[in-house]
Amino acid sequence: VVITSPDNARLKLVRKLHERRWREKLGLFVCEGEDLVAAARAEPVELLVAGENVDAALLAAVSSAAHPPRVIGVYRRQDLPPPEPRAACLALWQVVDPGNVGTLIRTADAFGAAVALSRGCADPTAPKALRASAGSIWRVPLTVFEALEPAGTGVARIGLVPSGGVPLGELELRGEVVFCLGAERGGLPDEVERRRDASIPIRGAESLNVAAAAAIALYEWSRQNLR
Numbered sequence: 001v002v003i004t005s006p007d008n009a010r011l012k013l014v015r016k017l018h019e020r021r022w023r024e025k026l027g028l029f030v031c032e033g034e035d036l037v038a039a040a041r042a043e044p045v046e047l048l049v050a051g052e053n054v055d056a057a058l059l060a061a062v063s064s065a066a067h068p069p070r071v072i073g074v075y076r077r078q079d080l081p082p083p084e085p086r087a088a089c090l091a092l093w094q095v096v097d098p099g100n101v102g103t104l105i106r107t108a109d110a111f112g113a114a115v116a117l118s119r120g121c122a123d124p125t126a127p128k129a130l131r132a133s134a135g136s137i138w139r140v141p142l143t144v145f146e147a148l149e150p151a152g153t154g155v156a157r158i159g160l161v162p163s164g165g166v167p168l169g170e171l172e173l174r175g176e177v178v179f180c181l182g183a184e185r186g187g188l189p190d191e192v193e194r195r196r197d198a199s200i201p202i203r204g205a206e207s208l209n210v211a212a213a214a215a216i217a218l219y220e221w222s223r224q225n226l227r
Ligand SMILES: C[S@@+](CC[C@H](N)C(=O)[O-])C[C@H]1O[C@@H](n2cnc3c(N)ncnc32)[C@H](O)[C@@H]1O
Pocket: 160, 161, 162, 163, 180, 181, 182, 183, 184, 185, 186, 187, 188, 198, 199, 200, 201, 202, 206, 207, 208, 209, 210, 211, 213
């Protein structure tokens, strides 16, 4: 059957899932577009395909994308990779922009790192975050910042700060490391404990975008850990 009414329950579900509270309540999220659906590593709960099981204009109307997608899949949050230790972790403190959270997940994936999210971070399953993660959401283990091992135990926890830290290249980053990254506006408050702070030397701007800083930090970490 082809869906031809905007009041259809399956379309209503997709519309609801644009809101974080519904995603959290139902434990579901939406992947828009063929690339994101192809990257999924789980079976969708719903799969709507324009011209096949839903009218193309109706599918476009429930999409959040600039270009109407041909497919929209609904997936279970619990099907995302479970928390799993990785040698490097990006610990995000109140990073509120979903585009940044998605780019950080993609960056972590590129270097085999995990991502920890604090309370107040953007939802990694928000449509904008998923687009920015470009499928990496299915490969990166996500954990809760507040559940990480406390600073001062085994793993080196490095705060990344725009200025005032040790120049990143001078730090020895052998072995396991957690990089703490701060909010777009407020940065990293003192209450976030870490062993020491590092800065990427820059000139000409006050700071880097948080995902740009993470990419440089992970590059330096991987460079030092290559043999
Ligand atoms: C846009 S910056 C925050 C700017 C904020 N006004 C501050 O002073 O911290 C967002 C995050 O990116 C990271 N960051 C930005 N520039 C950096 C740099 N040059 N070196 C290390 N980390 C940096 C830090 O983790 C920072 O909290």
